[in-house]
Amino acid sequence: MAIIRRMAKKQKKKQLDNTIAQNKRARFDYTLSDKIEAGLVLQGWEVKSLREGKVQLTDTYVHIKNGEAWLLNAQIQPLSCASTHFVTEPGRPRKLLLNRKEIAKLQQGVEQKGYTAVATALYWKNHLVKCAIALGKGKQTHDKRESEKERDWNRQKQRILSHDHR
Numbered sequence: 095m096a097i098i099r100r101m102a103k104k105q106k107k108k109q110l111d112n113t114i115a116q117n118k119r120a121r122f123d124y125t126l127s128d129k130i131e132a133g134l135v136l137q138g139w140e141v142k143s144l145r146e147g148k149v150q151l152t153d154t155y156v157h158i159k160n161g162e163a164w165l166l167n168a169q170i171q172p173l174s175c176a177s178t179h180f181v182t183e184p185g186r187p188r189k190l191l192l193n194r195k196e197i198a199k200l201q202q203g204v205e206q207k208g209y210t211a212v213a214t215a216l217y218w219k220n221h222l223v224k225c226a227i228a229l230g231k232g233k234q235t236h237d238k239r240e241s242e243k244e245r246d247w248n249r250q251k252q253r254i255l256s257h258d259h260r
Contacts, residue, residue, distance in 0.1 A: 114144050114216040117151035124212055124230025128203060132225045133191030139182055140170045144223060149216060156211035156227055158201050163190040165213055165225060190225060203229040
């Protein structure tokens with residue numbers, strides 16, 4: 095009976111921690127809206143590297159070309175024990191799996207002045223890798239300062255509230 099409970103706890107932990115990588119810089123640089131979930135076309139070595147967490151999403155964006163969406167500037171580093179038969183290209187463009195309506199929505203959003211499609215996170219959904227995409231409008235420096243002040247104030251409020259509850 096105890097063994098079954100332990101196994102159930104381990105499975106719950108795996109389900110909660112399904113995020114591979116986040117693009118925190120995008121939340122700082124852009125005001126995000128219109129979130130879309132997309133599949134990702136990957137090679138075998140890339141999936142193994144994602145399982146190890148060797149990915150960087152900083153400065154990634156989505157480019158639409160010939161009716162297809164491509165993820166650019168995502169860096170997936172190959173494992174040191176990778177096979178020598180494969181030519182590993184860490185920064186190659188990766189195709190995103192979206193339907194026509196979603197691609198049209200992204201295209202329409204990107205054509206507006208000041209908007210860009212940004213990858214905000216990579217995560218596991220069952221056994222598949224998904225990419226969270228959002229339309230972002232660039233923030234100016236005073237907007238960035240304002241969001242930083244708000245974040246600091248929220249952090250201070252949490253400290254004060256947790257101190258009062260002790």
